[in-house]
């Protein structure tokens with residue numbers, strides 16, 4: 102939505118990227134590495150092809166059914182719909198729940214609206230819709246301590262009607278225990294511009310009781326963008342999107358919004374050609390790292406990961422720089438070596454058999470080797486001395 106950007110310009114606070122408070126998590130990175138640019142583009146194209154998705158139209162019903170089908174295909178079982186009324190038209194919120202292993206009744210809400218106005222809404226909010234679907238795909242089998250609700254709201258463009266309805270009819274009567282609301286609205290960037298910064302939005306309005314926690318969560322999210330994406334961050338304040346009804350109810354919120362603001366939203370020109378899908382890809386990586394952090398994801402090795410971990414031999418470790426990596430497989434792997442802060446310092450291709458890596462150019466310290474192919478991945482710690 103976002104119809105008064107001049108306030109954002111006025112009150113923006115710039116902060117330096119601070120990664121010291123949080124540690125790079127190689128497991129989170131290995132999950133983030135699976136974010137697919139082509140999946141995101143496919144979803145954006147499908148979303149745009151439905152047309153103008155205003156409540157009461159066939160287009161928004163098609164989009165609703167597509168989103169529902171996507172979650173069914175991903176294997177989610179707890180899929181709910183919530184109908185409500187927008188100026189005489191029935192429309193629908195979509196709520197999908199993934200249950201946490203330690204705090205099943207405490208929720209990280211990851212939300213964005215899927216209704217559009219006057220145009221197909223590639224950026225506003227096809228970008229957020231595609232991002233959330235990609236997060237749902239990659240979080241499906243990740244063990245998280247906290248439960249996650251993926252929510253696709255309708256009625257946003259008419260005045261946050263869907264999110265207000267959800268707060269009034271679900272959050273308040275059920276006394277829902279919400280850890281954090283993580284809102285994604287307009288993260289498409291602008292074609293032809295250098296889209297290298299994401300705006301991280303925190304609560305700076307009343308009630309004030311939840312503002313400090315929002316500032317903390319927003320800083321942690323910005324840190325995650327430093328660790329898991331190549332984007333710079335800028336802290337600003339939350340306004341005019343679906344987190345507002347939660348914010349007013351005292352919940353802790355944070356949000357993502359593009360730094361280069363599209364001039365095409367709410368018009369027929371809000372099409373993929375006028376945005377930057379590569380930017381959505383990077384935003385998705387940072388958002389996924391943030392979601393893994395907020396939901397407290399735990400590494401559980403699947404069968405293939407277990408077998409890969411035991412098959413790959415890396416020696417000597419600790420090493421002075423010359424490292425052998427051996428494995429026998431019909432498929433090949435890529436290896437990405439990162440330092441303890443997650444900065445990629447080396448990457449190469451591994452063939453089945455013996456591989457000799459010369460990492461003698463690196464400083465002494467702890468590194469992580471993320472070894473992966475399309476199907477599986479494993480992280481090994483490497484010490485250089």
Ligand SMILES: [Zn+2]
Nearest residue numbers: 102225226286
């Ligand atoms: Zn929007």
